[in-house]
Amino acid sequence: MFERFTDRARQVVRGAVSASEQMGHRHVGTEHLLLGMLAGDGGVAHTVLNRAGVRAEEVKVQIERFLGQDAEALEAIGIDLEAVKAKIEETFGPGAMDALDRPPRRGWFRRRAVGEGHRPFTPRAKKVLELSLREALALKNNYIGTEHLLLGLIREGKGLAAKILADTGLDLVELREQTIAAVPRK
Incomplete structure (x- = not known):
């Protein structure tokens, strides 16, 4: 196409x-x-x-x-995203949130190859x-x-x-x- x-x-x-x-x-x-x-x-x-x-x-x-409304909506009901992120990193270590940015695993312990900056x-x-x-x-x-x-x-x-x-x-x-x-x- x-x-x-x-x-x-x-x-x-x-x-x-x-x-x-x-x-x-x-x-x-x-x-x-x-x-x-x-x-x-x-x-x-x-x-x-x-x-x-x-x-x-x-x-x-x-x-x-x-x-940006999602963050504002959560704040309106008393959820502070920054506090949640800080707690996650405190519990699981620095960079724990970065795992969410990684591509899904494929096969045995491999990750799907995705180009840098892929959106x-x-x-x-x-x-x-x-x-x-x-x-x-x-x-x-x-x-x-x-x-x-x-x-x-x-x-x-x-x-x-x-x-x-x-x-x-x-x-x-x-x-x-x-x-x-x-x-x-x-």
């Missing part, structure tokens, strides 16, 4: 991985794909999102707000990539461009990126129509 991606669509995916790294996240989600579309010159998706008033800085703030795509992000292919086929395009990635993200509709777009007041149906109207015709 990636062989059908345009250079700009590949830049979006690389930008998503980079955004995940910069934000210190262990995954690449729909929110990171959205940031990838907003980074630099993301092609049609970048243009459509900018016209709609979507800005990377605001998206980053919303991502941090949503992904897996979430199921929703994978679905967006799959839907981008379907969107390209539906539009009778033989390539997957940034416009198809945006259409896939909108069509998936349940990820953090879609929530952020909807929370900014955007109508996803209207954004979809604007994106389709911006698709280059041959």
Whole structure:
């Protein structure tokens, strides 16, 4: 499927991985794909999102707000995450929490080889990539461009990126129509 991606669509995916790294996240989600579309010159998706008033800085703030809610929710019921981490390290030794970052064991005492800095795509992000292919086929395009990635993200509709777009007041149906109207015709 990636062989059908345009250079700009590949830049979006690389930008998503980079955004995940910069934000210190262990995954690449729909929110990171959205940031990838907003980074630099993301092609049609970048243009459509900018016209709609979507800005990377605001998206980053919303991502941090949503992904930081777990710690805040635990604090609200009296659980201090830092105290829990300290107790775990006191009980099991320094670096005990690092074991959670290691890949799962495979076979006899071996670990699955994962490249340094590897960040897996979430199921929703994978679905967006799959839907981008379907969107390209539906539009009778033989390539997957940034416009198809945006259409896939909108069509998936349940990820953090879609929530952020909807929370900014955007109508996803209207954004979809604007994106389709911006698709280059041959």
